[in-house]
Amino acid sequence: MIRVVQVRRLFATRVDGGLISASVAIFLGLAFGALILKAAGIAPLAAYAVILKGAFGKPASVMYAIVKATPLIFTGLSIALAFRGGLFNIGAEGQFIVAALAAALTGYYLQLPAAVHVPVVFLIATAAAGLWGGIAGFLKARYGTHEVVSTIMLNWIALHLQNFVVMTTGFRKPDSEASFTIRESASITLLGEWKYSGPGQSWLQDHSVVQDLLRAPVNFGIVVAVAVALALHFILKKTTAGYTLRAIGFNRRAAAYGGIDVERGLVMTMVAAGAIAGAGGALHVMGVAKNIALLTSMEGYGFDGLAVALMGNASIAGCGVSALLLGALKYGGAKMQAVLGAPSEIIVIITGAIVFFVGIPRISRELLRARRARIGRNDA
């Protein structure tokens, strides 16, 4: 219980305060990145110019940044929602993997018309990830197993499950370390088939702006992300389910005294968080990756989601904005390597620094408060 409270204090309590401290933290994170770049013998301003140009220079690169950001919106929202319910969902990574796996399987094996295939794949994959999250919720509610421990373990189980399934004959694409790609009927890439077809190619030749936009794997994922974010906002504010989740998140004990079934609430929160992270995984396979591959390590969607939720102060809008920022940094940062020979890992350092600086004002506030409590606020 105490640990949860401390985790909660890592997030600012009010959105306005969060906005300012997040902006300051982003600035400080970039400044820190500049120091690192300088130390590595690279002109920081030039490097940032490359990132900026890389992410926003052309319509295609904006599209790429959005595509990069889309899964992070989902994992960020997943972690933020769990957090609002008083849980630390480190398992977004595994939930993402489970959904990707389910989407790849159903996308390849089921034969359905696109209008049916897309929603069926999406729903099955999301439900699978919801169950995956629910396991951690159930363990927590029934046995008191801390969700941080169980979700980390579930992440590895998910990873090895995917590797096992990918390498199974029949699903594994021969002479590769990946699965077969999903059927076109399960794809949500915008004009995916058409843009490589003869008429499509010739039409795009004449419309260069559109051609540029479509160079990226533009897909409906971002639309779903926005819809999910809006729905979450509504659910949290306007429904009894949202009220239950918030009451449990703020004070489990008082919620129980008020007649709320806290155990059920914890399970449902983890199911919802799992489903949201899973939606990201499903859409990623359906819109971008089209298959799943043998994983030697975690891909990091869930962990980047942690950064997104922290930067976004666990607010719905905050998650959206910080996911887009992180997506742009990641995509733009990759260009740095090509242009300046600067290692793109710099981006990871900057992200880490931003998260660190987001934490600092809250930690120092806690330290101050602890000190004040010790001395006592004396009216005399």
Place this chain on the structure above:
Amino acid sequence: MPTATADLPEGALVEMRGITKLFGRTRANDQIDLTLRRGEVHALLGENGAGKSTLMNILYGRCLPAAGEIFIRGVKTIIDAPRTAIRCGIGMVHQHFLLVQAFTALENIILGREPLKRGRIDLRRAQAEVAELARRYGLAIDPQARIGDSSVAMRQKVEILKALYRKAEVLILDEPTAVLSPAEVDGLVEIVRELALQGKSVVLITHKLKEVMRVADVCTILRNGRRIATFPVAEASAAELAEKMIGHRLPVAPAAATAQRGPVTLRVEDLYVNNGSGVPAVRGLSLEVHAGEILGIVGVDGNGQSELVEAIAGLRRITSGRVVFRGRELTNKRPREIIESGLGLIPEDRQQSGLVLDLSVAENLVLKDFRKPPFSWRGLLDSRAISTFAREIIRSYDIRPSDEDIRAAALSGGNQQKIVLAREIARDPELLVAVQPTRGLDPGSAAEIHGLLAAHRNRGRAILLVSFDLDEAHYLADRIAVIFQGRIVGILESAAADNLEIGLLMSGGGAG
């Protein structure tokens, strides 16, 4: 940090003078003096919230006083951190032990003070030193046992050894018997006597009269943050101690009961409930509360009150016995079902159990009813209906500030309590369980809350009032039941009850 010396009573090891500590507007300690002599067992006696732990936390450097001075062996000392206290020879064993579960007893004792040999921990020397200490003070422990596998009594001995290993001359034991079985208490009493015999000073924080009589040489009684008296225990009787601890109070005329005592609303039969550590806290308790009456349960904290309340509310498992509510079996039913069948609860800790402080006042007011119309329809909250209801409640109960949208955390304690009370009473429960309903409130707010409770009773409803405040119980309750070690040891008509008699029952000194 020696700055000045002072004239001290002979043999004084520690002298605290005029210690004052404020928490917000509450004076937790108000001008308290305390002298501790070498080889003396000094009991610090008082009810919950009397300021005992605060005073000792100041001596141990866990918090700083607003005013007052501390002299150690005649030298004025500012104790700004526990490590300063330890350097001054003061050790404290907290109620909740601070031990590393995965370490052995020995490792815990030497933690932070490990004897070294060529940069490595000299376990052999450590073991010899600890064994010598243990032998000297009669503290038998197994130094190789893992703390996680050790009994509570063993952990306590390890804590005491830890302090002695740090060369403590003064040992503060915070409610040391709260967690022990009677046999273990006997063991502890012997240890404390042995420590005193060998020249250590022991401060015993307690609210149990028997222990004071058994082991202490001197007793200081605190009440409401003030020192009431200090005297040798040999010169006092248990009855005198009880009276001083609770206060010499004239019986107050009970609030006029206009309702007739009706049929039984709540019947508790031979109830057994375990506390958080799995030890039975309620042991064969039976009681009945009638419609139109307030039954007051008084007793020293920790005698099973909170377990009883949580069991009735369905928040804690009943191991045996029954709870029957208006003829309906509610034993081990879900909290929600119990609430729906007409139980209201004003929990002991409004900030932890009564309110979700980070939700708004309006949201808190519908905590128990948000699932039902008019506050929600098919899972959708009707925020307009919630606001209207909240504004109405805020107006009729005069909750300030009158803003239903601010967080409950922003309100004062009295107004927070009014939110809880208003929510519970507005639901018009057949049985209202109120635990310490006026704790920490100023007299004005307390009187308002007393009025609301009496009015609820006069509407023919039953109230189970759990209080540590005898005055309050006298004032409000029609009958008073005394709880001791998980049982009701006496039920008295409030009008005829005498504080002294109650005080004795409360401390297990009655015939039962």
